[in-house]
Amino acid sequence: MNGTWTANRILALVLGVVFTLVGILGFFATSSMQPASLFGFGVDVIHNIIHLVIGLAGLAAAFTGWSRRYNQVFGVIYLVLGIAGLIPPLHFGMMGDMRLLGLTYVNGADNVLHLVVGIVQIAVGFFIHDTVATRVTPTAR
Numbered sequence: 001m002n003g004t005w006t007a008n009r010i011l012a013l014v015l016g017v018v019f020t021l022v023g024i025l026g027f028f029a030t031s032s033m034q035p036a037s038l039f040g041f042g043v044d045v046i047h048n049i050i051h052l053v054i055g056l057a058g059l060a061a062a063f064t065g066w067s068r069r070y071n072q073v074f075g076v077i078y079l080v081l082g083i084a085g086l087i088p089p090l091h092f093g094m095m096g097d098m099r100l101l102g103l104t105y106v107n108g109a110d111n112v113l114h115l116v117v118g119i120v121q122i123a124v125g126f127f128i129h130d131t132v133a134t135r136v137t138p139t140a141r
Contacts, residue, residue, distance in 0.1 A: 016058025023052030075121025
């Protein structure tokens, strides 16, 4: 990996840091399947683990040359999750403890964040290429 900081690499790094920190901080809000709030966002232990995995993947992608693919893949995943979070029949579980796809607790703030992150990652991952413009100078003959 060269030392060039492209838009894809910066986004992967920023999301990697943020999601890793949120995953760690989430365990202070709840270390069980009981839903809790972290800065207004719904979390539980599964949600925390997901944040940690996605965050660590972002950090790895930023330093191994996979940042564009990371943004493309997780952009699509986050967009799909954001849309799924808006569809009530996809929330099921015990009464009063509805979870997205029966797996993890999300609230409205999570859904909006998932949509925004997904759209940004898709925009950067698919439409901004990691080419770096270099200045060509004439050579003396």
